[in-house]
Amino acid sequence: MKEITAIIRRDRLQETKKVLEDLGFPSLSIQSVDGRGKQKGMVCDNDLDPDLPDKFCTSVKLTPTPSSYALDHALPKVALFVPKRMLTMVVPDDLVTKIVKAIIKINQTGKTGDGKIFVSPVESAIRVRTSETGGEAIA
Amino acid sequence: MKMIRAFIRPEKEQEVVQALEGAGFPSLTKMPVFGRGKQKGLQVGPVHYDELPKTLIMMVINDGDVTKVVSLIMDKARTGFVGDGKIFVSPVETTYTVRTGEAVL
Numbered sequence: 001m002k003e004i005t006a007i008i009r010r011d012r013l014q015e016t017k018k019v020l021e022d023l024g025f026p027s028l029s030i031q032s033v034d035g036r037g038k039q040k041g042m043v044c045d046n047d048l049d050p051d052l053p054d055k056f057c058t059s060v061k062l063t064p065t066p067s068s069y070a071l072d073h074a075l076p077k078v079a080l081f082v083p084k085r086m087l088t089m090v091v092p093d094d095l096v097t098k099i100v101k102a103i104i105k106i107n108q109t110g111k112t113g114d115g116k117i118f119v120s121p122v123e124s125a126i127r128v129r130t131s132e133t134g135g136e137a138i139a
Numbered sequence: 140m141k142m143i144r145a146f147i148r149p150e151k152e153q154e155v156v157q158a159l160e161g162a163g164f165p166s167l168t169k170m171p172v173f174g175r176g177k178q179k180g181l182q183v184g185p186v187h188y189d190e191l192p193k194t195l196i197m198m199v200i201n202d203g204d205v206t207k208v209v210s211l212i213m214d215k216a217r218t219g220f221v222g223d224g225k226i227f228v229s230p231v232e233t234t235y236t237v238r239t240g241e242a243v244l
Contacts, residue, residue: 002232006237007168008237031170032170033168033169033170033197034168034169034170035166035167035168035169036165036166036167036168037165037166038165038166039165040160040165079153079156079157079160081169084168086168086170100233100235103237104235104237104240107237108237108238108240109238110238111238112238113238114236114237114238115237115238116199116234116235116236116237117234117235117237118142118199118231118233118234119231119232119233119234119235120142120229120230120231120232121230121232
């Protein structure tokens with residue numbers, strides 16, 4: 001079993017869910033997170049609207065979300081974060097590539113801020129209702 | 140690659156993030172979480188606080204940087220009192236950048 005953690009744009013969530021469902025993987029957890037990459041959270045409007053050209057990026061800076069603590073305490077220099085959605089799903093080994101490719105395909109805009117996908121090993125899974133373990137639990 | 144998950148005090152978040160940025164690790168994801176440790180929360184007079192707010196910082200880094208990042212977080216997030224948090228390190232097999240579709244960190 002592998003755990004796939006995908007951090008994606010907020011506006012791609014519904015499409016991603018639809019694609020995963022079509023692939024036969026409706027089960028996932030969704031979390032609202034704040035994140036940043038190499039660009040240190042400096043984003044332009046194309047995080048919200050991926051169709052905007054890249055040069056728009058350099059001139060217009062969207063205000064990302066500093067943490068509420070930073071705002072409350074009026075810190076002089078705050079680290080900036082961009083709101084994202086994090087999907088977590090545990091899938092059988094042989095389907096990892098297929099699912100990763102599907103997520104990349106639907107989320108790729110070619111602009112910075114498309115997100116990351118992490119694949120990590122999971123030792124066991126247990127379904128609480130029936131106590132099934134391993135592959136049966138995630139089937 | 141390794142995934143670092145650090146549960147820290149919310150008020151230490153900015154300090155930790157900026158220290159990491161200064162050391163060349165700007166990429167991370169954070170989320171608010173609630174938790175407790177082996178002290179079973181906080182007892183203030185008759186009131187028991189069981190779900191204490193924490194910030195979870197999640198980042199994936201190369202194996203060689205683990206010690207550096209962990210000690211950096213420990214240094215900045217520590218107050219010496221209970222509730223400073225925990226750091227978990229777990230393996231990550233592959234990382235994909237969605238924009239390029241390549242399997243690089």
